[in-house]
Amino acid sequence: MAEQQKQSVIVLDEEEITLADLTRTCRVRTEWVMELVDEGVIEPRSHAGPQWRFSATSIVRIQKAQRLQSDLGVNVPGIALALQLLDRIDNLESRLRAASVRPELHDHDDD
């Protein structure tokens, strides 16, 4: 049976969330989030003030980190490395796709 979906579709992007939101949503310990911040896996948007605020996309990143840790036994520095390399692959793949759409164009002068 299909349920009509009216409420709370949140696009995880422009939203800003607090450290407490982040730990509650992902069900992780604050210390673990701090470790991820220390390794640069996620970055708070503003360091200013006592209250860290994160982009809501950090939720997705933390969940990925959790899966890498529990499924592959990767530690936090390893997670940082893996995610950095995965980002790079994503970037290269999207450039590859772009190049295959218009192979002759590499630079263009904007108006």
Added chain:
Amino acid sequence: MEYKDYYKILGVERTATQDEIKRAYRKLARTYHPDVNKEPDAETKFKDAGEAYEVLKDPEKRAAYNELGANWQQGQQFRPPPNWDAGFEFSGGGYTDADPSQFSDFFEGLFGERMRGTGRGGAGGAGAGAGRGGYQRREFHMPGEDHHAKVVINLRDAYTGAKREITLRVPELDDTGHVTVKDRTLSITIPKGIREGQSIRLAGQGSPGMGKGQPGDLYLEIAFAPDPHFRVEGKDVYLDLPITPWEAALGASIKVPTPEGAVMLKIPPGSTKGRTMRLKGKGIPSNPPGDMHAVLKIETPAADSDKAKELYKEMERELPFNPRASLGV
């Protein structure tokens, strides 16, 4: 149910040592982990490897599995023989990290009953903790599991928003306290302005919690189906726009497709190949919206008639033009 050849899945001999099994599993897990490998069948392979390792890493389960014999083929129809596992003692200790609701019918048929008796009531093991007696009398609360799914939409959908039906497999408790996996279909509105790679979260739409546990959330990751004409970068959209040499030279007002319909675009006189015309605000809707960029591509007409040939000859005579001047020849 179909027989699963766990040794074949891990790519090891039946005589493999526990260390070899672990190494083979680790390698497969790294290769096919869905966060690492975007191939469509990666998740299935990852789960298969996990299930195989779940059995083979545990000497008791491995011994019981071996007892079925070596003559079965992967995928062959299979019924466990009665009392096939007589004489084996399952400690249940190996399940702590596993999510049995993800495993195959084959696994369930062999080890499922036992898991209900001994498994913990952990997050993944919604199936595990729930089955046998006593569960409902105990006060037991557990948050529901989060669900993750990928949704492929067309570029056009990002301009207009889209509706999608998502089917989730959710473990549920029936009246007798047994766990059944039910399909739950949700109709979801994907908001306009969504971009490739963004995730959306539907709070409370994951698996229901147990007892007073909160339900889990549903996360959808958005991917765009490849478009034959448009290319997307963030919220900007690119199009290779073919024009004629005279449109480029003399300027023209031409019709240009955008993902939300055609618009008129003015080509300035003296335009050259690769020049990018920006259609402000015609990218993916947002605040501010993205832009569309039309990259000019000059197409020459074929000299396939006497008239066309004559015109080319006339240009040759009348227009001094050396496109290779910058090459020094």
